Amino acid sequence: MANRALIMIEGASNGRLFVKASRRLNINPIILSSDPGQYEYISAEKGEAIRVDTNDLDALIRECSRLRATYDIAGITSPWEWFYATAGKLCRHFDLPGPNPSSIERCCDKFVQRQLLAEAGVPIPAYRVAANATDIESAVAQIGLPAIVKPAVGSGSSGVRLCRNVDELAEHASYLLGGKHPWRSRPRILVEEFAQGPYYSVEIMGGEIIGISAGDFCPPPHFVFRGYTYPAWLCNEERQRIADVCLSCLRALGLGWGPMNVEIRWTRLGPVVIEVNPRLAGTPIPQLVHAADGVDLITEHIKLVIGEECDLRRMHSHTAIARLLVPDRDGILDWIEGASRAAAEPGVVEVNLLAEPKTLIVRRGDYRDCLGYVIAASRGVAETEAILQRAVGFIDWSIVPRPAIGE
Structure with missing residues (x-):
C-alpha cells in the first residue's frame, strides 16, 4: 500500500505542530506552498514541501492528482485561514472529509459574517461597511467614537485599530x-x-465546546495579545450563556464540521460576538488546551480530516497560562537571553523565542509583534501565575536604535 499522506495548503504559525502531529499518526505531511522557504520548520522537521501557486485551485488539483500516484492521500487541510476554504474545495473534489467551503468563505468575509449573525439575532456590535474615507467618516458619525476600524477580510488583528478621536x-x-x-x-x-469588557476565546470542535480561555491585551490603540489563561474563570451561568451564543453562531453561519474559534467580549449586556473564525485558534491556544486538559486539538483535527473519530475527553484538569513577549519599541534586537533558564523552571510547559538577535523589529500592531511566549501549567491559578512570573523574569532582551541610512 502507498504511504499515507496529509496534504497541507501553506503552513502558518501552527504548521510545525501539524507536521509533528501528522508524524505521530504515521502519516507523511506534505506542504504545498507558493514559497516553501518562508517556513523554516520544514527543514528542521525534515518535512516535504512542494512549490505550487496556492491561489490557483486548478494547479492544486493537478498537484494533488500527481501525488496520488505515489501516496494514499488520507486528507487535505490548511492551518491558515486564507486557504481553509481552498482546502475544503479540494476535499470535495477528491471526496475526502472536510469543511463546507461556501460556509468558510462566508465566514471569512467579516461583513457577510456580520450580516448573517445579525439576521439570526446573535448579539454583535453595531457596524457599517466602508470603501473610502468619506464612507468611514459617515459610519463613525452613526456609530460614534471610540470605534473599531478594520479590514473586512483579514486575520491576526492585522489592520485593526481602536480610533478614539477624529x-x-x-x-x-x-x-x-x-x-x-x-x-x-x-x-x-x-x-x-467598541464592545468593552473582558475578552474570551471559545474553542469548538464539530459543534462541541471544548473550552474557554481569557485573553488580555497590550495598551491600545492596537489589539496585540499579552497573555491567555485557560480555562477562563467563569461561573456556570456565564459559561452557559457564552456556549449558547457560540452555538447560535455556528447555526447562523452553516458551520459544524471541524474546528471553530469564537471571540467574545462580555459587555454590560452580556456576551457579544466579536468574530467567528472557522479554524483552530492560533498559537498559543492549542498548546494551552493541551497543557490544561490533555486534549491535543491539532491531532484531533487531523483525525477528522483523515476520516477517523476524534477523542475530546479531558485527561486532567489544570490551569495553563501563556505570557507573550512583546517589545515596547522598534529597532534592532541586539540580544535576547534566558530561555533555557525559563524552560528549566518546574511547571513550565514551553518556551519559544520567535526572533533571533540582529532581527529588525518593526511593530505592526498585530500578531507579528510577538518575540516569543512562555507557557506554564499547574493545578491552580495562583500557582501557575507564580511559576510563569518566575520563568518570564529570567528572559530579557535589548533593542537598539536602527542605524540611519548611510551609517
Missing part, C-alpha cells in the same frame, strides 16, 4: 486606503462599535 480615525483610514496595508481582496473596511 485624528486617529483619519490616520488609520489613510493607512488602510493609502497602499500600506497588504490587501488580499478589494479594499472594504468595517467600522464597529
Whole structure:
C-alpha cells in the first residue's frame, strides 16, 4: 500500500505542530506552498514541501492528482485561514472529509459574517461597511467614537485599530486606503462599535465546546495579545450563556464540521460576538488546551480530516497560562537571553523565542509583534501565575536604535 499522506495548503504559525502531529499518526505531511522557504520548520522537521501557486485551485488539483500516484492521500487541510476554504474545495473534489467551503468563505468575509449573525439575532456590535474615507467618516458619525476600524477580510488583528478621536480615525483610514496595508481582496473596511469588557476565546470542535480561555491585551490603540489563561474563570451561568451564543453562531453561519474559534467580549449586556473564525485558534491556544486538559486539538483535527473519530475527553484538569513577549519599541534586537533558564523552571510547559538577535523589529500592531511566549501549567491559578512570573523574569532582551541610512 502507498504511504499515507496529509496534504497541507501553506503552513502558518501552527504548521510545525501539524507536521509533528501528522508524524505521530504515521502519516507523511506534505506542504504545498507558493514559497516553501518562508517556513523554516520544514527543514528542521525534515518535512516535504512542494512549490505550487496556492491561489490557483486548478494547479492544486493537478498537484494533488500527481501525488496520488505515489501516496494514499488520507486528507487535505490548511492551518491558515486564507486557504481553509481552498482546502475544503479540494476535499470535495477528491471526496475526502472536510469543511463546507461556501460556509468558510462566508465566514471569512467579516461583513457577510456580520450580516448573517445579525439576521439570526446573535448579539454583535453595531457596524457599517466602508470603501473610502468619506464612507468611514459617515459610519463613525452613526456609530460614534471610540470605534473599531478594520479590514473586512483579514486575520491576526492585522489592520485593526481602536480610533478614539477624529485624528486617529483619519490616520488609520489613510493607512488602510493609502497602499500600506497588504490587501488580499478589494479594499472594504468595517467600522464597529467598541464592545468593552473582558475578552474570551471559545474553542469548538464539530459543534462541541471544548473550552474557554481569557485573553488580555497590550495598551491600545492596537489589539496585540499579552497573555491567555485557560480555562477562563467563569461561573456556570456565564459559561452557559457564552456556549449558547457560540452555538447560535455556528447555526447562523452553516458551520459544524471541524474546528471553530469564537471571540467574545462580555459587555454590560452580556456576551457579544466579536468574530467567528472557522479554524483552530492560533498559537498559543492549542498548546494551552493541551497543557490544561490533555486534549491535543491539532491531532484531533487531523483525525477528522483523515476520516477517523476524534477523542475530546479531558485527561486532567489544570490551569495553563501563556505570557507573550512583546517589545515596547522598534529597532534592532541586539540580544535576547534566558530561555533555557525559563524552560528549566518546574511547571513550565514551553518556551519559544520567535526572533533571533540582529532581527529588525518593526511593530505592526498585530500578531507579528510577538518575540516569543512562555507557557506554564499547574493545578491552580495562583500557582501557575507564580511559576510563569518566575520563568518570564529570567528572559530579557535589548533593542537598539536602527542605524540611519548611510551609517
